[in-house]
Amino acid sequence: MPIITLTTDFGLKDHFVSAVKGAIHSELDQITIVDISHDISPFHITEAAYILKNAYKSFPKGTIHIIGIDSELSPENKHIAVLLDDHYFICANNGLISLIASEYRPEKTVEINIHDAIGTNFPVLDVFVTVACHIARGGTLEVIGKTITDLKMIKGITPIVNVGDKQIVASILYIDNYGNLITNVTRKFFEDVGKGRNFKIMARTAVFEHIYEQYSDAINFDIEKSKREEDGKKLAIFNSSGYLELAIYKSNPRTVGGASSLFGLHYQDTVSIIFEEEDV
Structure with missing residues (x-):
């Protein structure tokens, strides 16, 4: 059918x-x-x-x-x-x-x-x-x-790499129901440019130096629940679609807010990924 x-x-x-x-x-x-x-x-x-x-x-x-x-x-x-x-x-x-x-x-x-x-x-x-x-x-x-052979393409869906592969200038591609910010950087693109180097992701005043595999990886469950950093915990992750996502753990835009409102970022706003220089 x-x-x-x-x-x-x-x-x-x-x-x-x-x-x-x-x-x-x-x-x-x-x-x-x-x-x-x-x-x-x-x-x-x-x-x-x-x-x-x-x-x-x-x-x-x-x-x-x-x-x-x-x-x-x-x-x-x-x-x-x-x-x-x-x-x-x-x-x-x-x-x-x-x-x-x-x-x-x-x-x-x-x-x-x-x-x-x-x-x-x-x-x-x-x-x-x-x-x-x-x-x-x-x-x-x-x-x-x-x-026909001419398909129109959306501009700005491909991130920009600065000279020497030192920086990726990304942009916000999509904001999901949780207020999470999905960038236009795929895992493959990030790994091809980064080549395993240390990095900093700069999203206005928010800085990320680690990318988790899943949301709960950002939480230290060995610490007693009342003492652990959980509510409002910011994190970066490659989401299920393979895109770099900036998120707030268990966010709710209707109550506590989401990454978009808390970081002050919206559709097409830029995010910088800066890679450390390789040791000579």
Whole structure:
């Protein structure tokens, strides 16, 4: 049975998500629809890209992903369908799949050209659903669009390395539900540049000199609970997605605050990683 996923910034208050699901069920008798997220910040392409990158790989190959973020058709915002890493992605050509395309070369990309046959001001409901159902029935991409090679890429998703590999200038790529700060530095990138050298991570006034494997590693459980440093403990970790994350142990942005509020850092703010000079 085909699987179609939905990733949007629609939220759940309005009718949009249910209308899209109803349209899919009206076209296909046998289909599984999975919500990845409908809580993407409005028009936040990078946030959607990060969430999608870390979700899609858990689905079977051949899954069809509808992405409703900044999807209104315009001369600068064309609609595309992409076969990438054996998954199908239907979205606007606005950089949304940059993080995935930075690791895998698209197998096929078409610019969707069926709009004249579908008058609409809600492209996710009409155009994207039509394309997804066409693919789910076994249809080819060439039928719904012309082949293109130009995929827009999001700027700033790659960290900068200063001369001599002495410093990585990173930026905040995503802030999760706990207020944790996910940078654009992957474990592989960090290790390739750092080559095992000692380092300092500078996030405004917060300094980190160690990266933990898991959150609880930052807590010394040999100390009696009432005396150990636990609440508000800052830490750096390579998260389950392989990105360098700056966090507060068991944070809650709604009460005690999270890394974003406590460190005063937000989306696209910079973080410096300084490596010590190697002994000669």
